[in-house]
Amino acid sequence: MENRETRLISGKGQYADDLDFPGMAHLVFVGSPHAHAVIKRLEVDKALKVPGVLTVITGQEMVKYTNPLPVQANFKSKGWTWRLAHVYAMPKDKVRWYGEPVAAVVAEDEKTARKAADLVEVEYEPLAVTGNALEALEPDAPKLYDDWEDNKQVHLKFDFGEPETAFEEADQVMHIKTREGRVTGLPIEGRGCVANYNLKKDTLEMWGSFQTPYLARHNIAATLGMPEVKVKINAVDIGGAFGLKIHAWKENVVALASKLTGRHVKWFEPQKDFIVTGPHQRDVFWEGDVAFKNDGTLLGVKATVTHDLGVESTNKGIAALSIFPACSAVPNMYRWKGMHIEGVGAATNKSFYCAYRGYGKDKGIKFIEHALNQIARKLGMTPEAIRLKNYIQPDEFPYHQINSYVYDSGDYPGTLKKALDMANVDEVRAKKEQYLKEGKYIGVGVISAIEPAGVAVPNCQMGGITQARVQITADGTIEVHSDRTEIGQGSEASHAIIVSNILGCNREDVLVKPVTSDYIGQGPLSSRGAVYPASAVAKAAKILKKKVSQCAAAFLKVDEASLVMEGGLIFSSNNPDEKLTYKELAEKSYFFPGPRGLPPEILKNHDHLLDVTTTWYSPTTPDSGSSYTSFCTSADVAVVEVDIDTGATKIIKYAHVHDAGTIIDKQIVDGQIHGGIVQGIGEALSERLDYNEKGQLMTSSFSTYLIPTAVEAPDIEVAHLETPSPFTETGSKGMGEAPIIGSKAVILAAIEDALTPFNIEVNESPATPERVRSWIVAARKEQEESK
Amino acid sequence: MTDGHFRQISFTINDRERRLRVDIRKSLAEVLREDLGLIGLKQGCGVGECGACSVMVDDVLVDSCIYLALWADGKQIRTVEGEARDGKPSKVQQAYVDEGAVQCGFCTPGFIMATTSFVEKCKGKNVSPGDIRKAHAGNLCRCTGYQNIFTAIEKSIESD
Numbered sequence: 001m002e003n004r005e006t007r008l009i010s011g012k013g014q015y016a017d018d019l020d021f022p023g024m025a026h027l028v029f030v031g032s033p034h035a036h037a038v039i040k041r042l043e044v045d046k047a048l049k050v051p052g053v054l055t056v057i058t059g060q061e062m063v064k065y066t067n068p069l070p071v072q073a074n075f076k077s078k079g080w081t082w083r084l085a086h087v088y089a090m091p092k093d094k095v096r097w098y099g100e101p102v103a104a105v106v107a108e109d110e111k112t113a114r115k116a117a118d119l120v121e122v123e124y125e126p127l128a129v130t131g132n133a134l135e136a137l138e139p140d141a142p143k144l145y146d147d148w149e150d151n152k153q154v155h156l157k158f159d160f161g162e163p164e165t166a167f168e169e170a171d172q173v174m175h176i177k178t179r180e181g182r183v184t185g186l187p188i189e190g191r192g193c194v195a196n197y198n199l200k201k202d203t204l205e206m207w208g209s210f211q212t213p214y215l216a217r218h219n220i221a222a223t224l225g226m227p228e229v230k231v232k233i234n235a236v237d238i239g240g241a242f243g244l245k246i247h248a249w250k251e252n253v254v255a256l257a258s259k260l261t262g263r264h265v266k267w268f269e270p271q272k273d274f275i276v277t278g279p280h281q282r283d284v285f286w287e288g289d290v291a292f293k294n295d296g297t298l299l300g301v302k303a304t305v306t307h308d309l310g311v312e313s314t315n316k317g318i319a320a321l322s323i324f325p326a327c328s329a330v331p332n333m334y335r336w337k338g339m340h341i342e343g344v345g346a347a348t349n350k351s352f353y354c355a356y357r358g359y360g361k362d363k364g365i366k367f368i369e370h371a372l373n374q375i376a377r378k379l380g381m382t383p384e385a386i387r388l389k390n391y392i393q394p395d396e397f398p399y400h401q402i403n404s405y406v407y408d409s410g411d412y413p414g415t416l417k418k419a420l421d422m423a424n425v426d427e428v429r430a431k432k433e434q435y436l437k438e439g440k441y442i443g444v445g446v447i448s449a450i451e452p453a454g455v456a457v458p459n460c461q462m463g464g465i466t467q468a469r470v471q472i473t474a475d476g477t478i479e480v481h482s483d484r485t486e487i488g489q490g491s492e493a494s495h496a497i498i499v500s501n502i503l504g505c506n507r508e509d510v511l512v513k514p515v516t517s518d519y520i521g522q523g524p525l526s527s528r529g530a531v532y533p534a535s536a537v538a539k540a541a542k543i544l545k546k547k548v549s550q551c552a553a554a555f556l557k558v559d560e561a562s563l564v565m566e567g568g569l570i571f572s573s574n575n576p577d578e579k580l581t582y583k584e585l586a587e588k589s590y591f592f593p594g595p596r597g598l599p600p601e602i603l604k605n606h607d608h609l610l611d612v613t614t615t616w617y618s619p620t621t622p623d624s625g626s627s628y629t630s631f632c633t634s635a636d637v638a639v640v641e642v643d644i645d646t647g648a649t650k651i652i653k654y655a656h657v658h659d660a661g662t663i664i665d666k667q668i669v670d671g672q673i674h675g676g677i678v679q680g681i682g683e684a685l686s687e688r689l690d691y692n693e694k695g696q697l698m699t700s701s702f703s704t705y706l707i708p709t710a711v712e713a714p715d716i717e718v719a720h721l722e723t724p725s726p727f728t729e730t731g732s733k734g735m736g737e738a739p740i741i742g743s744k745a746v747i748l749a750a751i752e753d754a755l756t757p758f759n760i761e762v763n764e765s766p767a768t769p770e771r772v773r774s775w776i777v778a779a780r781k782e783q784e785e786s787k
Numbered sequence: 788m789t790d791g792h793f794r795q796i797s798f799t800i801n802d803r804e805r806r807l808r809v810d811i812r813k814s815l816a817e818v819l820r821e822d823l824g825l826i827g828l829k830q831g832c833g834v835g836e837c838g839a840c841s842v843m844v845d846d847v848l849v850d851s852c853i854y855l856a857l858w859a860d861g862k863q864i865r866t867v868e869g870e871a872r873d874g875k876p877s878k879v880q881q882a883y884v885d886e887g888a889v890q891c892g893f894c895t896p897g898f899i900m901a902t903t904s905f906v907e908k909c910k911g912k913n914v915s916p917g918d919i920r921k922a923h924a925g926n927l928c929r930c931t932g933y934q935n936i937f938t939a940i941e942k943s944i945e946s947d
Contacts, residue, residue, distance in 0.1 A: 003884075004892075005883075005884045005889045005892070006876065006884055008889050008892035008895055009867070009876060009880040009881075009883050009884055009889060009892075009895055009896075009899060010827070010867065010868065010870075010871060010876065010880070011825070011826070011827020011828070011866065011867040011868045011896050012827070013827075013829075013892050013893070013895075013896075015829065015893060017826075017829070017830060018826045185929075186929060187891065187893070187929050187930075188829075188831045188837055188839055188891075188893050188894050188927055188928070188929050189829070189831065189891070189893045237891075237892065237893075238891060239829070239891050239892070239893025239894075240890075240891040240893060240929050240930050241891075242929075270833060271831060271832040271833065271837070272832075487891060488890035488891025488892065488930045489890070490890075667886075667887035667935075668887065670887070670934075670935070671887050671890055671930070671931055671934075671935055673932075674931055674932030674933070674934040674935065675890065675929070675930045675931050675932045676932070677932055678932030678933065679929065679932075701832065701834065701836060702832055702836035702837055702927060703836050707927060707929060708932075708933075709923075709924045709927060710919075710920045710921075710923040710924050710926070710928075710933045710936070710937075711920045711921060711924045713920070713932055713933040713934070715916075715934075716932065716934055
């Protein structure tokens with residue numbers, strides 16, 4: 001069978017924008033030019049008069065025909081602040097962020113819909129804008145939601161271990177402040193879908209860029225007030241997701257449009273809309289104290305992280321949920337006595353927060369890694385020395401971290417040492433003086449990180465649900481189903497490898513099916529692919545292998561224990577000449593088992609059906625409360641040169657050592673590492689969502705929101721360690737996020753090291769050339785003044 | 788010959804002559820995708836920034852989303868669909884598969900045309916990693932970090 005990659009290089013991809021159905025209508029949205037305003041009047045008559053326009057949907061229709069967006073995460077009961085807003089897919093009377101859709105025009109073709117969209121007349125009464133999290137928490141800040149006391153959406157408080165003892169035992173305490181800018185994941189493809197409501201059957205089917213079809217079905221059915229059984233969601237080829245396509249938001253409007261017009265309705269989002277009205281991330285302020293001993297032993301942290309969440313997430317509660325990992329990731333891979341971490345989330349007039357590679361884990365780790373570098377500098381230690389002193393050791397696994405995470409396996413010192421060797425750190429440092437004499441500002445950054453992967457949190461839609469099915473069809477080809485959509489992270493290839501390895505069948509005979517809502521699961525998010533779905537697939541294949549053995553032993557009249565399955569053949573080691581192909585086995589099992597049929601014990605148990613559906617759940621989460629099952633580790637070492645005249649940073653060397661447990665496919669893992677690292681580099685150096693004082697987003701295109709191009713991407717050297725996870729079926733760990741966690745921190749650390757002569761603490765990202773220049777100018781001024 | 792918003796033009800598309808009546812306001816990307824069903828090229832940004840719609844017009848790589856279909860009159864167009872020969876992927880296409888340069892695949896058709904154009908232009912010349920990077924700076928990829936794409940490009944040059 002033609003594999004996915006061969007299909008895609010031939011131009012045979014079927015992405016949302018490629019969907020075409022006879023009589024398909026097109027939908028486009030009309031966005032608000034204001035960040036906060038009352039909708040005084042909304043006239044659609046002129047738009048409706050344009051020939052070819054079928055209907056115009058506004059907030060009025062959403063309120064009339066649909067329910068508010070459903071709650072996806074709820075932690076109200078814990079004695080924390082946890083507020084959710086009552087919002088519809090489009091608002092009726094008030095807009096709360098720039099670009100918020102207020103109307104959707106449906107027409108025979110997209111051009112007509114766009115023309116008519118320009119004729120939708122809206123009269124707004126602008127309101128005061130709440131521009132950032134710190135402003136939003138001021139007592140007199142304009143409120144976003146009338147029924148909330150203030151703009152504070154979330155306030156979580158965690159005590160890990162014994163924070164008070166930690167600070168009592170400390171020789172020193174250091175105050176640390178960091179700030180991360182607002183970014184977005186920005187796959188090259190925006191979101192899109194086609195909805196078809198069948199009037200006769202009262203059913204709804206949708207096709208599109210759904211990262212999580214099962215959750216999308218639940219949420220769309222709830223919004224439209226339809227029973228879930230009447231809704232089916234199909235994922236098509238997805239042009240990148242990174243967490244940004246777990247949505248069921250504008251999709252509700254598309255579904256309603258189909259219901260109201262009785263037509264297939266397509267919506268494909270322009271890239272600008274994806275940035276302006278898409279999920280955002282980061283945008284946090286950290287402030288706190290770190291306690292340690294004079295010899296570099298780490299003891300404790302007391303810190304607060306304040307998030308600018310934007311408006312209520314269209315995945316209601318999921319934005320707020322990302323504050324949990326931000327707080328819980330702070331201990332990273334070190335031994336601690338205790339921590340008190342608070343996570344605050346404020347609602348502001350910006351686009352909503354949702355999942356993006358990292359989902360908070362990155363924030364906690366970036367903060368603590370920055371703190372470690374400051375402490376090391378103060379104590380005259382190298383960044384690696386302080387880490388090696390505090391690492392959890394290879395013989396301590398499984399390790400119960402103070403935050404309840406159960407670390408599965410790893411070799412933290414080995415990982416870091418390897419990365420330091422690869423980057424020739426000693427050599428670079430030895431030449432630093434010389435470089436400075438030549439006017440070259442060269443710096444070395446060192447970061448190490450765990451990647452908590454495979455999330456399962458109760459009280460939300462990320463509870464750890466997953467389902468997989470492996471079936472040998474009657475012609476011996478094998479189909480695999482799961483909740484793990486292919487978003488470019490190699491789901492299909494990984495599952496085919498896992499199944500063919502277990503069954504000993506040919507990989508090209510395994511077809512991993514596109515994901516639909518027919519299979520239960522929360523999809524590939526939080527690097528759960530190699531944890532939950534892959535484990536479920538492996539488990540199903542192992543059960544199926546037993547069935548294959550039973551049937552094959554009966555047909556070959558041999559002892560089951562003597563069976564060998566390899567290269568697509570099944571035979572007894574006692575009689576290798578008599579072989580069954582999978583085709584023969586399947587045909588016999590299903591249709592031609594011989595005159596006496598299969599043995600009665602197989603038939604009675606219905607075991608002759610070569611089809612297994614199963615589920616998988618973490619062996620550690622239920623007892624420990626650890627919301628993650630596997631902990632991939634990585635070490636990043638970067639060497640950069642900062643041009644102090646332009647403020648530009650050039651990456652000279654980049655080394656990354658990765659331990660994702662047992663590797664299913666090295667090329668896929670390497671691809672994830674490369675991609676994550678370069679995304680992190682973008683975040684560290686150039687990507688920024690900048691809003692003006694009116695709350696309008698100023699960076700809404702590829703020419704203003706600067707993701708790395710081929711020119712900025714450095715050569716990346718990757719090496720692997722493999723310490724298998726004892727907690728997953730394959731020994732693999734979830735991966736894909738560690739690279740972005742490490743890279744966005746290591747570049748800043750390297751810049752800080754390069755700017756040592758100026759004594760600059762690089763605690764703000766992105767480190768754009770302008771910003772680096774401003775630091776240098778300020779530092780020089782300070783140095784001159786102190787002379 | 789113009790008739791209202793329409794004009795009769797002809798071009799060669801993947802070695803096939805086509806005469807068609809095009810809307811003079813349409814981009815080449817729209818005509819290829821909507822009128823000719825060549826959906827291999829992707830519309831990413833629609834404003835010539837991402838390169839997902841890259842095709843070759845008279846051997847020059849263009850962003851077909853900001854190139855009027857009208858301008859292609861009398862020219863030769865190549866798209867990703869025409870690169871395979873006798874059912875076999877081109878060297879560039881095969882290198883992208885072999886080197887793991889395809890992740891989500893959305894930018895891939897544009898990249899394949901960019902690499903094809905680059906490899907053909909560089910035939911017999913020495914090419915530096917910097918040349919490779921610059922030649923592909925107009926094609927954005929968010930998944931691969933470009934590393935495996937670079938390897939695929941190098942391999943395409945070697946095998947050419």
